Amino acid sequence: MRKQIKGTRILFPILLRQHRLRLLLWLAGLVLVTCFVAYAYPEMYPDQASREAYSITMENPAMIAMLGIGYEHYQEIGSLFALEMLLFSAIAVAVMNILLMSKLTRDDEENGILELVQSRSVGRLSYLTASFMVMLSVNILFVILLAAAMGSMQIEGFGFTGVVLYSGLLGSFGLLFGTMTAFFAHFVTSSRGTSVLSFAALFFFYLLRAVGDVNVVFLSWISPLGWLSRAYVFVENNVFPIGLLLVSSLGLGTLAFILQSKRDIGDGLLPERAGSVHASAFLKTKVGLVMRLQKTMIFMWTIGILLLNIVFALILGDLEAFFLENEAMQAFLTGEGSVMEQFIILLMGIMALFITAPVIISFLRLRGEEKANRTELVFSRAVSRMQLLKAYLIPSILIAVLLPILQAVALWSAGAAVSEDMMSFSDVLGASMVYIPALLLVLGMAVLFIGWLPRAASLVWLFLVYGFIVIYLGDILELPDWVRSLSIYEHVPVYPSEELSYAALLILCGISVFLLFIGAMGYKRRDIEG
Amino acid sequence: MTVLQLDRVTKKFGDFQALDQVSMELNKGEIYGFIGPNGAGKSTTIRILLGMLKATDGRATIFGKDAWKDAAEIHKRCAYVPGDVYVWPNLTGGEVIDVLLKMNGSYSEKKRDEWVERFQFDPTKKARSYSKGNRQKIALIAAFASEADLFILDEPTSGLDPLMEHTFQQGLREVKEAGKTVLLSSHILSEVEKLCDRVAIIRKGKIIERGTLNDLRHLTRMQMQVETRESPEGLAKLSGVHQLEEERGQFTFQADTDHMEEIIDYLNKYGVRKMESTPPTLEDLFMRHYEERSSEENA
Numbered sequence A: 001m002r003k004q005i006k007g008t009r010i011l012f013p014i015l016l017r018q019h020r021l022r023l024l025l026w027l028a029g030l031v032l033v034t035c036f037v038a039y040a041y042p043e044m045y046p047d048q049a050s051r052e053a054y055s056i057t058m059e060n061p062a063m064i065a066m067l068g069i070g071y072e073h074y075q076e077i078g079s080l081f082a083l084e085m086l087l088f089s090a091i092a093v094a095v096m097n098i099l100l101m102s103k104l105t106r107d108d109e110e111n112g113i114l115e116l117v118q119s120r121s122v123g124r125l126s127y128l129t130a131s132f133m134v135m136l137s138v139n140i141l142f143v144i145l146l147a148a149a150m151g152s153m154q155i156e157g158f159g160f161t162g163v164v165l166y167s168g169l170l171g172s173f174g175l176l177f178g179t180m181t182a183f184f185a186h187f188v189t190s191s192r193g194t195s196v197l198s199f200a201a202l203f204f205f206y207l208l209r210a211v212g213d214v215n216v217v218f219l220s221w222i223s224p225l226g227w228l229s230r231a232y233v234f235v236e237n238n239v240f241p242i243g244l245l246l247v248s249s250l251g252l253g254t255l256a257f258i259l260q261s262k263r264d265i266g267d268g269l270l271p272e273r274a275g276s277v278h279a280s281a282f283l284k285t286k287v288g289l290v291m292r293l294q295k296t297m298i299f300m301w302t303i304g305i306l307l308l309n310i311v312f313a314l315i316l317g318d319l320e321a322f323f324l325e326n327e328a329m330q331a332f333l334t335g336e337g338s339v340m341e342q343f344i345i346l347l348m349g350i351m352a353l354f355i356t357a358p359v360i361i362s363f364l365r366l367r368g369e370e371k372a373n374r375t376e377l378v379f380s381r382a383v384s385r386m387q388l389l390k391a392y393l394i395p396s397i398l399i400a401v402l403l404p405i406l407q408a409v410a411l412w413s414a415g416a417a418v419s420e421d422m423m424s425f426s427d428v429l430g431a432s433m434v435y436i437p438a439l440l441l442v443l444g445m446a447v448l449f450i451g452w453l454p455r456a457a458s459l460v461w462l463f464l465v466y467g468f469i470v471i472y473l474g475d476i477l478e479l480p481d482w483v484r485s486l487s488i489y490e491h492v493p494v495y496p497s498e499e500l501s502y503a504a505l506l507i508l509c510g511i512s513v514f515l516l517f518i519g520a521m522g523y524k525r526r527d528i529e530g
Numbered sequence B: 001m002t003v004l005q006l007d008r009v010t011k012k013f014g015d016f017q018a019l020d021q022v023s024m025e026l027n028k029g030e031i032y033g034f035i036g037p038n039g040a041g042k043s044t045t046i047r048i049l050l051g052m053l054k055a056t057d058g059r060a061t062i063f064g065k066d067a068w069k070d071a072a073e074i075h076k077r078c079a080y081v082p083g084d085v086y087v088w089p090n091l092t093g094g095e096v097i098d099v100l101l102k103m104n105g106s107y108s109e110k111k112r113d114e115w116v117e118r119f120q121f122d123p124t125k126k127a128r129s130y131s132k133g134n135r136q137k138i139a140l141i142a143a144f145a146s147e148a149d150l151f152i153l154d155e156p157t158s159g160l161d162p163l164m165e166h167t168f169q170q171g172l173r174e175v176k177e178a179g180k181t182v183l184l185s186s187h188i189l190s191e192v193e194k195l196c197d198r199v200a201i202i203r204k205g206k207i208i209e210r211g212t213l214n215d216l217r218h219l220t221r222m223q224m225q226v227e228t229r230e231s232p233e234g235l236a237k238l239s240g241v242h243q244l245e246e247e248r249g250q251f252t253f254q255a256d257t258d259h260m261e262e263i264i265d266y267l268n269k270y271g272v273r274k275m276e277s278t279p280p281t282l283e284d285l286f287m288r289h290y291e292e293r294s295s296e297e298n299a
């Protein structure tokens, strides 16, 4: 055993240094956002009446599907906070761990770093051990930082045991997903494949829990995300979910180590098919090539977004029943239109953010290809800058236009199947499609970056992150209007509850075309790196 | 007829001057060697020719067209092979070759298959699993199988085994026979020596020497080995003689080519028994150039 992990002590600090900046930013972001939100809670729900109102809102199936099961009583302010924050913070921590571990395992293997290290007097399991140590340290550090920060704020209703448990849950959830990523890394041969598998698992567990929490309880017990809310943190403070998370991490971790010691370097356990000798006619077109390179990504996102819509559509019936039973609830409906309409409008707002992701990913691949030195060979053929740019724009535009339409179809047909008075198809379609110009605007921004500031291209993601913060935390943090209006998505007209403003849509479209044009000019003029 | 022309091309990356007034002309049907140490600016020159980098100053033209503005047009008749070939990991080698060929319009399947055969390339595997040499073959096959009039090759054989290297050289000769033009940047000087009609040497972004191999040789020294009846006193003092050494009556030295006549006249007086002269290899030329330059710089 000793022999197997020889050299770990040298590798660990190197790997840690490699990733420290990114990790520190992640940790700082997670801790700060959590603390801000926690700080805001006591003021938002100052008295028992407002907490009861909150509990009624949270009992509705849509909320349960989105955020998990609620608590019996909301005596402790912390429990309100936990219901709203625990699940999504856990997802954020998992994302951090997935990105970290797929870099530390498959990515380093793919880039030949592992081979180089392995050629020295270093044990077969050392690299993986060091990677695990990095991941473990990050999660432990996160737990300590978060517990210390939240604890020191001494907010009323946030008992210290609860704070520690809350942090511990997040840390162990991160650990589980880091471990799971290391486990998946053995099956495919690319880091992209590794993170795709891990994200798919995370998403799958989310859906499982959503269905489970609303209807079929045992499904929630299969999903690690379902365990989190069973801790009833800040009220009952059950520790066993942490136990479950740690035990499953241990199991998966052991498997990951066993597989590592058995597998050849560079190999994946899933079989690779022998490929075709000739390219198909579709692949030989430029757009075809780009689509082929992105097909897994596009497929995964499409399936994910459609499933999410279907899951939410299935609870529409429950949602209505719930509102009919609770007459008191009617008072809390602030916006115009029926419950279902308001819910669908909110849902479409959130889904627009999700759809932004594949649009950005798809287009930024152009930059990824350049960084991987793969555009050089393309431009050495009779392909102009504009032709390649166009070949990348077409799939992104198709995603931005077709996904909203598809999701409307999915949402409406599933909704119509379970609920008698589903909104009209044209209204659902409209509610979804109003976001297309905003999606195109973000795409325009991406083109602008690729054209003029390619090195900073990933900053485009900030538009998405910011949009998410505004929608999800805007009310909690009481962001002023001008701060909200910095988010592109806030400029989308609310349809169907308000009159459709074509002017606003046209302005958004106009700006996107303008950005696209300026960006393309930059791309035409600049040096190509590789 | 001039196929490719660089006219005082300068390239700056920020403050760093990568190319300084590089000029070069390739005539139709010739193989032009382009050599220089690491980081001298060969790839940068080639990327300007390919329209990937914009020259800070000067003009690059191919087939009389501007290399930057008309890049896509020019590339229809142009093939490029880089030293490190990066291709899409989840396509097969065969698919990549087809995709690259198709980007230039129609192509001959027969020619493609012929070159796949000649390079003994297995096109069924995913590109991620190919070795460096095999990835290079992808670009070489796509180049040789296309209807190009100009080949721009940047260390195209750095990963090939000797057998494949031979196939490559054979291919290049056929290309030349067909009247096509080749720009070959390479660190394998024997390859350049064997194939190239003319050579340019670049160093720190400047062309420091250019011409046919013979021209270049004239600028330098022959390696001489002489045995004479009597010991040639004073040979060392003769101008044009360098690094004279004696071993059991055998004299070895280097002789400046422009002093060759005097040296031979002088030696004849001592009764030459045996004389051998070897022209400097490109490698000697190359080394000499850098040694001299660096000693000049140090002085």
Ligand SMILES: Nc1ncnc2c1ncn2[C@@H]1O[C@H](COP(=O)(O)OP(=O)(O)OP(=O)(O)O)[C@@H](O)[C@H]1O
Pocket (backbone or CB within 6 Å): A529, B013, B016, B018, B036, B037, B038, B039, B040, B041, B042, B043, B044, B045
């Ligand atoms: N994008 C860039 N930004 C800054 N400097 C660059 C860039 N590209 C190349 N250089 C610098 O320009 C110089 C010339 O590089 P180039 O790649 O042309 O050398 P080369 O002659 O091809 O060398 P080699 O034989 O190693 O391939 C190097 O010093 C390199 O560091």
Ligand SMILES: [Mg+2]
Pocket (backbone or CB within 6 Å): B042, B043, B044, B154
């Ligand atoms: Mg080079």
